[in-house]
Amino acid sequence: MSAPPPSGGTLEPGRLSPADVLRLGAVGLRARRARAVLSALGIAIGIATMVTVVGLSESSRADLMDRLDRLGTNLLTAEAGEDAQGRTVRLPKSAVAMVERIGPVEHSTATANVDARIRRSDVVPEERTAGVTTQAARPDLLAALKAEVDQGVWLNPANERLPVTVLGAVAARRLGITAPGETIMMDDQRFVVVGILSPIDLVPTLDRVAMVGFPAAERHLGFDGHPTTVFERSSDASVEDVRAVLARSVNPGDEGSVKVSRPSDALAAKATTDKGLTTLMLSLSAVALLVGGVGIANTMVISVLERRQEIGLRRALGATRNAIRLQFLTESLLLSALGGAAGAVVGAAATFGLAQAQGWRTVIPLWSVQAGLGAMLLIGVVAGLYPAVRASRLHPTVALNGG
Structure with missing residues (x-):
């Protein structure tokens, strides 16, 4: 038997540091790299489309305004x-x-x-x-x-x-x-x-x-x-x-x-006539983001099912439900961040290349990148919330038995 706790004291669960949480979240992604890349692809496509569409629209408008300034009003x-x-x-x-x-x-x-x-x-x-x-x-x-x-x-x-x-x-x-x-x-x-x-x-x-x-x-x-x-x-x-x-x-x-x-x-x-096309393309990027979010949620649910024994073992060793929730939520956020970062880089590069090909001044509004990052975080939280809660509710004995 283990020694009793000191007189008047209580046992408190240990808390994971932010670095520990990130390492735990990264372990699941490294173990299933191909699945992680494919799941993040939808997010990457959506973010890249959004940044490219907004960037090209603003670059075209800036070029038109520059020409108008040269020609005079x-x-x-x-x-x-x-x-x-x-x-x-x-x-x-x-x-x-x-x-x-x-x-x-x-x-x-x-x-x-x-x-x-x-x-x-x-x-x-x-x-x-x-x-x-x-x-x-x-x-x-x-x-x-x-x-x-x-x-x-x-x-x-x-x-x-x-x-x-x-x-x-x-x-x-x-x-x-x-x-x-x-x-x-x-x-x-x-x-x-x-x-x-x-x-x-x-x-x-x-x-x-x-x-x-x-x-x-x-x-x-x-x-x-x-x-x-x-x-x-x-x-x-x-x-x-x-x-x-x-x-x-x-x-x-x-x-x-x-x-x-x-x-x-x-x-x-003419500078405002492309708003309809821009809106359409942004709607398509939103659909891509939604598909990417569903893909991440599906990946996380499957990950919970495949790792039931791991979850049970951690719970048996003293991991709290909050720790389990935080682990899988962090994993979902990292997956979204992977897709979001790749999408932002690809979108910026595509905007620069296409603008240069047209002879335009490259303009990438800061708000489009901020919106992409915000969408990335939101999708990560929403897509990972249900799988994280489901993982935290698994009973250690049932999980270890594979039930």
């Missing part, structure tokens, strides 16, 4: 609308000059629709226009739009009267033009391509047009000289004031037929 356009009979209104030839008289306006220019069919060559049937339209443009258009020439040159005072054209990026691709120097047909007149533009973010419609000088359009294509769209830039502080008077300055007496817009608004709105 102070560009306004005034476009000819339609009258009561549905006919396009003709803006005055002096529209640009009238806009420049507005005090805060720093720069004003214009383009105009030209009725001319475009073909790759004279052997192409007239009805096959390749979806490219013609517009007259002023030499100062690129400066106003902060656009760039990808190949060749832009319209200038030396060539704007000649039968030459500059193609938008999409127009060049549709016509099969790969370099300046080639020719295209505008109606029955042959025009030489002198330049190809880079994509124009603020006014993407210009990517699909062939642009000629105003004098050349009047001389060779029967253009009447009336602008269709007026572009203006003013200081950021005065944009709204200019917007209020722009329509009546462009077309006095019929301002209702002029549509005023701010191209940067479309780009800013």
